[in-house]
Amino acid sequence: MTIIVPLVALLIALPYPATPRGDVVETHHGVLVEDPYRWLEGDVRTHDEVSDWVDAQNVVTQAYLGAIPSRQTIRDRVEEVWNYEKSSAPFRVGDRYYFTRNDGLQNQPVWYVQDALDGPAQVLLDPNTWSEDGTVALRGSGFSRDGQYMAYGISEGGSDWVTWKVRDLKTNTDLAETIRWSKFSPAAWMPDGSGFFYSRFAEPQTGQAMQDANRNQTMWFHRPGTPQSEDVLVHADPEHPDWGWSPQVTEDGRWLVVNVWRGGAEDRVMVQDLRQTGSALEPIIEEFEDEWSLVGSEGPLLYFRTTKDAPRGRLVSIDMSDPKRSMREVIPQSDDQLRGVSLVGGHFVTNRLHHATSLVQIYDTQGRLQRTLQQPGPGTVSGFGGWEDDPETFYTWTSYTSAPQIFRYDVSTGESTPWWQADVAFDPDKYIATQVFVTSKDGTQVPMMIVRRSDITANGQRPTLLYGYGGFNIPLLPVFSASRLVWMEMGGVMAVANLRGGGEYGRDWHLDGTKLKKQNVFDDFIACAEWLIEHDWTRPSRLAIQGGSNGGLLVGAAMTQRPELFGACLPAVGVMDMLRYPEFTIGRAWVPDYGDPKVEEEFRALHAYSPYHNLKVGTRYPATMVTTADTDDRVVPGHSFKYAAALQHAQSDEAGAPPVLIRVDRKAGHGAGKPTSMRMDEVADTWAFLIKSLDAPVSVETPAH
Numbered sequence: 224m225t226i227i228v229p230l231v232a233l234l235i236a237l238p239y240p241a242t243p244r245g246d247v248v249e250t251h252h253g254v255l256v257e258d259p260y261r262w263l264e265g266d267v268r269t270h271d272e273v274s275d276w277v278d279a280q281n282v283v284t285q286a287y288l289g290a291i292p293s294r295q296t297i298r299d300r301v302e303e304v305w306n307y308e309k310s311s312a313p314f315r316v317g318d319r320y321y322f323t324r325n326d327g328l329q330n331q332p333v334w335y336v337q338d339a340l341d342g343p344a345q346v347l348l349d350p351n352t353w354s355e356d357g358t359v360a361l362r363g364s365g366f367s368r369d370g371q372y373m374a375y376g377i378s379e380g381g382s383d384w385v386t387w388k389v390r391d392l393k394t395n396t397d398l399a400e401t402i403r404w405s406k407f408s409p410a411a412w413m414p415d416g417s418g419f420f421y422s423r424f425a426e427p428q429t430g431q432a433m434q435d436a437n438r439n440q441t442m443w444f445h446r447p448g449t450p451q452s453e454d455v456l457v458h459a460d461p462e463h464p465d466w467g468w469s470p471q472v473t474e475d476g477r478w479l480v481v482n483v484w485r486g487g488a489e490d491r492v493m494v495q496d497l498r499q500t501g502s503a504l505e506p507i508i509e510e511f512e513d514e515w516s517l518v519g520s521e522g523p524l525l526y527f528r529t530t531k532d533a534p535r536g537r538l539v540s541i542d543m544s545d546p547k548r549s550m551r552e553v554i555p556q557s558d559d560q561l562r563g564v565s566l567v568g569g570h571f572v573t574n575r576l577h578h579a580t581s582l583v584q585i586y587d588t589q590g591r592l593q594r595t596l597q598q599p600g601p602g603t604v605s606g607f608g609g610w611e612d613d614p615e616t617f618y619t620w621t622s623y624t625s626a627p628q629i630f631r632y633d634v635s636t637g638e639s640t641p642w643w644q645a646d647v648a649f650d651p652d653k654y655i656a657t658q659v660f661v662t663s664k665d666g667t668q669v670p671m672m673i674v675r676r677s678d679i680t681a682n683g684q685r686p687t688l689l690y691g692y693g694g695f696n697i698p699l700l701p702v703f704s705a706s707r708l709v710w711m712e713m714g715g716v717m718a719v720a721n722l723r724g725g726g727e728y729g730r731d732w733h734l735d736g737t738k739l740k741k742q743n744v745f746d747d748f749i750a751c752a753e754w755l756i757e758h759d760w761t762r763p764s765r766l767a768i769q770g771g772s773n774g775g776l777l778v779g780a781a782m783t784q785r786p787e788l789f790g791a792c793l794p795a796v797g798v799m800d801m802l803r804y805p806e807f808t809i810g811r812a813w814v815p816d817y818g819d820p821k822v823e824e825e826f827r828a829l830h831a832y833s834p835y836h837n838l839k840v841g842t843r844y845p846a847t848m849v850t851t852a853d854t855d856d857r858v859v860p861g862h863s864f865k866y867a868a869a870l871q872h873a874q875s876d877e878a879g880a881p882p883v884l885i886r887v888d889r890k891a892g893h894g895a896g897k898p899t900s901m902r903m904d905e906v907a908d909t910w911a912f913l914i915k916s917l918d919a920p921v922s923v924e925t926p927a928h
Contacts, residue, residue, distance in 0.1 A: 237287065237882050240279035242868040252823040256802060256836065260868045264803075264861035267853040269430045273864070277853065277887045280867070284848070284884040291911040297709065298907035302328065304705045305903055307647045312606040312617035312629050313340070317370020317392075321347065330357025330898035334364075334375075336392075340631070340642065347395065348375060360896030365410030365419060366392075368474060368610065372447055374410035374419055380854035381892020383407065383809070384432065387421065389447050402451045406437060407809070411470040411479075413497075418446040420457060420470035420479065433856045437809050438464040442481070458493075458504055465811055472497075473520040474611055478543070479504070480517045480525065487815025488696040488733065490515045494525070494543065507541065507548050514730075519566030519611055521588070526553065526571075528564045535729035536561030538571060538590070553590040560729045562698070567609040567616045568634030574604060576698060576728075578658065579670050579721045583607075583618075585637065594637045599628065603700040607632070617642065622701045623674045623717075624654040649708055653677055656701065661720075661754040664746040667735075670721040671751050672701065673760070676711055685716045686919040687761035689752055693722030693744035694773035695816055696733040706906040713910070714919075716760055720751040722777075724816070738818040739828050745780045752781075752788055764790040765917045769909075771795035771894065772858055773816075779834025779866060782845060789845040791881075791916035793909060794834075796851050796858050796893055799866035801833035802826070807859045835866050838873040846881035846916035850905065852891035860887065881916065 244259035265273040288294055306327040313322040320340060323332040331350035337343060353359040362385050363376035373392055376385035387402035387410060408422035422442045427435050442458040445451065458468055458481070469482040477498050483491035492508035492515050508515055514536070518526040523544035530536055533556035542549045554564075559575040559582055566572075570593065571586040581604040583596035598604060602622030606629075609616040614634060621627040626645035632638070656674045663669050679685065688710060692699055699719055707717050721727045724736020724744045736744040752768065755761050766789055770777045775797020782792045798804050798813070802820045805811040818825030830836060838844075847870060851863035867885035874883050886908060891897050 237283060237884075239283060239871050239883070240276060242276065242871065244872070251802065251820065251830070252826050254826075254830065256830070258800075258803075258865075260865040263864035263868060264434075264807075264859070266430065266433050267860065268433070276864070280885045281887055284886050287882060287884060288886075288908050288911055291915050293914055294907060294911040297713075297910050297914075298903065300712070301706060301709050301903050301907050301910075304648055304708055305899070307626070307645055307705070309627075309645065310629060310643050312608070312619050313642070314608045314617065315610075315613065315615075316366045316368065319370065319392075321366070325899075328899055330900060331360050331896070334361070347373075347392075348390070350377075353377070354379075356890065357898030357900060358890040358896075360898075362896060363409065365412050367412040367416035367419075368414035369416050371416035372412065374412070374421075376405070376410075378892075378896050380890040381852060381894065381896050382433070382854055382856050383892070384856070387445075389445075391447075398448055400445075400448070400450050402445060402454070407440070407467055407469075409469065409471070411472045413472055414474060414476045416447065418444050420444050420472065422468045422470070433854060434807050434859055436805075436807065436811060438811075440467040442468040442470060467812075471517050473517075473525075475520065478520055478525060482515060482517075484812070485511060485815070486812030487511070488514050488530075488730075489815070492527075496543070507543075516564075518564045518571070521611075526564075526566060528561060530730050534731050535559065538564055538573070553588075554586055555590075560698075560727060560732075562726065563607075565607045565609070565616075566611050567607060568613050569611065570634050572607040572616070574607070576700075576726075579672070579698060579727045580701060585634075596632075596637075597639070600625065601701070603702055621703045623656040623672060623703065623707075623719075624651050626651070626703045645703075647703075647705070647708075649712075654708075654711060659754070661747075661751050663723075663743070663750040665743070667723065667743070667747070669723070669747045669751060670727065671754070672719045672721075673755075674707070674711065674717040674719070676714070679711075679714060679716060681759040683759045683762055684765060684919070685761045686714065686765045686767070686913065686917045687716040687718060687755055688767045688769055688913065689718045689720060689748070689755065690769045690774070691720040691722050691748045691751070691777050692770055692772075692774040693720075693724035693736050693747065693777055695724070695813075696726040696730075697773075698726040706902075706910075709906070710910055710913075713914070715913075716755075718751065718755060718760075720748055722747040722751075724773075737816045738825060741817065741828065742832060744777060745784060745832065748777055748781050749785055749788065752785075756788075763788050765919050767791035767793065767913050767917060769793040769795070771797070773798060775799070775858070775863075776801075776834065780832045780837075782847070783834050783837040783839075784832070786842055786844045790918075791846045791848075791913055792844075793913075794847070794849055794863070794866070796855055796860075797834070797849075797862060797866070798858050799833070799862040800835045801829040802836070804862070807861070808856050810858075835862075835869055838869050840873045841875055842873060843875040843877065843880060844870060844873070844883070846912070847883050848909070848912050849883075849885040850888075850909075851885070852888040852893070852897075854890060855893045857893035863887075884912070 247258040247261040309325040311323040325332040334348040335344040362378035389398045405423040411420040443454040479495040481493040489511040493504040513531040516528040538554035563574040575582040606618035626647040629643040630639040775794040778794040851860040
């Protein structure tokens, strides 16, 4: 069946809600800065005037989207493609296997347990029973190695706040205790199930949980079967209120290893010998200079993946029996970025990035290369979890054009055996992904993937969506996406740019997109957009850009700097006010990437690109749909509220000026845990908005399956 979506004209004028402009003006380093929409920073749940504004904006947005003829057709196709079984890779604890699975359209994945890989699976936890609308989700889990207990986190409305519960895995029942006000923390069990370490913040004042800055994190030890009031304080550091604590316990139960973080990729490390009576946490890495990630231990040896003296990463051991804490290189740096290492089955499994695709290699514990994993094709590999003496592990492989597959891996023989494969209603042979390298403003070569139907060729007219992120050492990797599949089915081209600031090529690549060099990220993105036009894939009126969180900032900065280059813009949950971002929740942890507005040189760089502060009244900006959620406590929605209000005010009043909309989900957060139904609605609205904004004829091919 072929569904033809007709051309539609842009709406001439929209009845935007009246948004009062305040008179807030502040002086920063001698510069007067206006902030007329400061009042929109108020929490939607406690400030009626902000809630009313959100409701009024949503009415306008939904009326606009509802008038697009293709919207329901797209929504139906999104649901059809999305309705396939999804699974995580299993892992073994004790004598049983655990994994999550979603039967297709469930709002939240369900935890299962089974005694054998080919045996029947039983439900362990079903978050879909926790709320009628699916907005209560599982966020984080930890298992005691003896298989007795599981700690699992509960998040409401997509919030980063986690409430921990403890489940007895033998009886499949919860213990009585509830552990509250935890955030940004694992549950690090002692292997015998005697308790776990976790970190938390003090209980916020009433009405401030979604906005107050998260400071003075403390670390505690909880024993199963006891109330939180009896938890033991393990560590606090009031002299450093912006530091946080991420605990791990080695598999033998001997070492407590705590990564000390303050934002950015660099950590300090503290270690305690839990077998030594009267021991305390001892700093072994005392400066925030390098990345440190615990891989495992062998007696007194602690293995870390680190960037110390290796900007692309290497594996080292630290000898805790040596008073000098001597360090030895186990696996050296290579030309490819080392993103992860696991110690399983007596082998190190390394996961590197080779031009933004996975390269997996297996080494013995002396650091000698044993083999390279043979993948089905270029793509992304994840997994390889397990215990140091496990004979098997599991991994997932996927790509832009291939649905996920899960394999069992025999560590001793290197044999991969298929365990599960997604069954999606599409023909992968009809799609193709091509990597190109774009020359940025300063000559840097920036990778970009172009994904489309194989019958789509460059003709200068293709509706094209360019996606980017470019920050926090996070790489964009090839993964299958049902939502993007629908876009490509309609004839759209998908381009993904691997910008500086991300984690594709190591520390230098990351740092070249931070602080005073943040403009490099926007230059890279703009260069990718220009490349798509110059190489005849599209034209400005049919080119859209999209990004979320730091990627929302990217879109906001790009459209304020080059509004004529794009036909539509989709900034999602973005950081839009670069002068006030450290004031809310965890924003101060972003200073290592963005810079500090209190430092004059960094303020001037931030002010120069801050999306909220660089909109110019009377400019014809592209069609824009800002998206956020009312309970986002990662990037507070005030960023998006203020930006949308300022953009509506600044937009040209000429006839046919493109629309400026904001779409606000209720009872949803930054993205994690968002119910399937909400996600599908947002995708359908997004694609419908693009079809209308780019004014391009498209068709949806529904292949036989």
